[in-house]
Amino acid sequence: MTASSTTREPPIRVLVCEDQELVRVGYVTIFSAQADMEVVGEAEDGRAAVEAARRLRPDVVVMDIRMPVLDGIEATRQIAGPDAPRPVKVLMVTTFNVDEYVYEALRAGASGFLLKDAPPADLVDAVRTIARGESLLAPTVTRTLIGRFAERVRPTHSSRPARDEVLRHLTPRELEVFQHLAAGLSNAEIATELVITPETVKTYVSRILAKLHLRDRVQAVVLAYRVGLVSATDD
Known part of the structure; x- marks a missing residue:
């Protein structure tokens, strides 16, 4: 066994939560193609997302805001909010660039916020950033x-x-x-x-x-x- 193989970091475990199948499959394909990532599960509604996050304990949950049964913000509150027994890191993804969504996502406990039209490379970088314990929001927009x-x-x-x-x-x-x-x-x-x-x-x-x-x-x-x-x- 080589020295490099003994020090290799475990892959980032990602849970994809998205109700649109085409988008969800796209995310899974993108993350699965990364050597440092592993897709451990998928969910197509907010309630399933909460159950999967609690069961699988992923490193990062990629969560759509608009989800059936239970919306993404409430799902995030349950798995990443102050009352979550074992909070996980959540990247919120949406088609809507609206301040109120960002406020609510942060209040719910999200670690970052990204628009769906972001390039795949940005999505991958966002997951890595959040997995490291950093925020996704760029310094230029923080204030x-x-x-x-x-x-x-x-x-x-x-x-x-x-x-x-x-x-x-x-x-x-x-x-x-x-x-x-x-x-x-x-x-x-x-x-x-x-x-x-x-x-x-x-x-x-x-x-x-x-x-x-x-x-x-x-x-x-x-x-x-x-x-x-x-x-x-x-x-």
């Missing part, structure tokens, strides 16, 4: 998209002690990284700002997520807005 969402649910000034309770877990350097992350900077951009390596930034981000009990960067950004660490109107 306008997640920022507006988080402003809706920001607590009042009287609840600021909650901010201190959250941030006391972080070291000064971690807090600095957290602020840059919340502003929508990528790891490479944060590294440039702080004059450290991208690998070091990645380590800091992992520590931040672990300390704050967050699943991915989307949750970290939303939390930063919610506790008032940053504002959608900040420069």
Whole structure:
């Protein structure tokens, strides 16, 4: 056995949830063609998606928003939301580029959001990104998209002690990284700002997520807005 074969990462286990058979088959074909991915199941309605996610425990669930029986947002809430006993990562896919869908998807616990007309390469990259624990939303849209969402649910000034309770877990350097992350900077951009390596930034981000009990960067950004660490109107 060669050294490379012993260190090879296990494939990303993907569950495809889409009611249109042609689209679903297309997704399955795309993911199955990737050496680092394995399609572990399919579902054609929201209820089946919830049951399959709980049974199969995939690394990433690709979920359509408009699904019969149970819509994709409610299905996501049940398998990725705050009340999910063992939350999984969900990539929401839709034909509708509407802010409200994005807000609801994030509120439900989705880790990312992608339009159906995105190129196959973007879809594959999105699954890999979410599997790594990062958000799909590009840094360029983080402030306008997640920022507006988080402003809706920001607590009042009287609840600021909650901010201190959250941030006391972080070291000064971690807090600095957290602020840059919340502003929508990528790891490479944060590294440039702080004059450290991208690998070091990645380590800091992992520590931040672990300390704050967050699943991915989307949750970290939303939390930063919610506790008032940053504002959608900040420069």
